[in-house]
Amino acid sequence: MTLSGCQPSIIEGVAEKLAGKAQSAVGKLIGDSKMEAEGAGHQAAGQLTKTYGDTLDSVFTFVKEKPVTALAIGAAALILINRIFRR
Template sequence: MVQDQIEGAAQKVAGKVQDTVGALTGDEQMQAEGKVRQAFGNLQESYGQTVDQVRVAVASQPIQGVLIAAAVGFVLGALWNRDR
């Protein structure tokens, strides 16, 4: 498991607790902050899963990974030069 996945899961749990406490106490700001924290946790966890999947894919097919990285670099370079 990647660190981002662990931190994302922790953010989701903390956000859920914060959301629940806000709902029980009637504190709408705390409840909104809890929902934002949950959303951030979901995003961070998804990012960690994606990074892990890319790492596994590149490890199993390194040449394909190098070719994809080169293609992405070429496209980014073309976009960078086009704006100037």
């Protein structure tokens, strides 16, 4: 986590999404369908990046608030993965 308490990917995602909206709007305004589509793609990528950051933020908060539970979940996941790949 950063000093501001926010994952950098959240900020990057919001910025990319806004840039995509602007690009899409300009493309629509000037009748450039390729630019409009690229803008829509940037919006989608920005949303994915923001969602990734939100998820990381939630995980970090959970681990900070409940470290023993987080450790138990991690151990259980490792045991499960080990059993799956042993076969």
